[in-house]
Amino acid sequence: MKINNAQKKFLRQSAHHLKPVVWAGQHGITKALITEIEEVLERHELIKVKCRLGEREERDAGIKKICEDTGAELVQRIGNIVTLYKKNNEKPVIKLP
Numbered sequence: 372m373k374i375n376n377a378q379k380k381f382l383r384q385s386a387h388h389l390k391p392v393v394w395a396g397q398h399g400i401t402k403a404l405i406t407e408i409e410e411v412l413e414r415h416e417l418i419k420v421k422c423r424l425g426e427r428e429e430r431d432a433g434i435k436k437i438c439e440d441t442g443a444e445l446v447q448r449i450g451n452i453v454t455l456y457k458k459n460n461e462k463p464v465i466k467l468p
Contacts, residue, residue: 374444374456378467382417382446385465386454391421399424400433405440412443412457416464420453 374382392415393408411418424433434453438445443457456465 391419393420395422400436
């Protein structure tokens with residue numbers, strides 16, 4: 372599902388007060404990390420992930436891998452903090468404009 376710019380703006384505003392709930396660190400992007408992110412996205416739909424994966428190129432590759440493996444949309448990235456969104460089709464929590 373692709374989200375447009377107005378929806379991204381709405382999601383950025385909604386995520387402003389959120390704290391990171393998942394940390395990607397020294398072990399990189401593992402299957403366990405992907406599973407954890409999928410579970411949290413299923414419950415909350417909108418989350419922040421703190422990515423401490425090294426230099427910018429490594430972080431970009433890691434963020435891309437997380438988005439591809441989970442099916443989540445990248446809403447925003449500021450430094451090491453990434454905001455992700457994935458709609459829960461069974462029990463939607465967030466109603467997009």
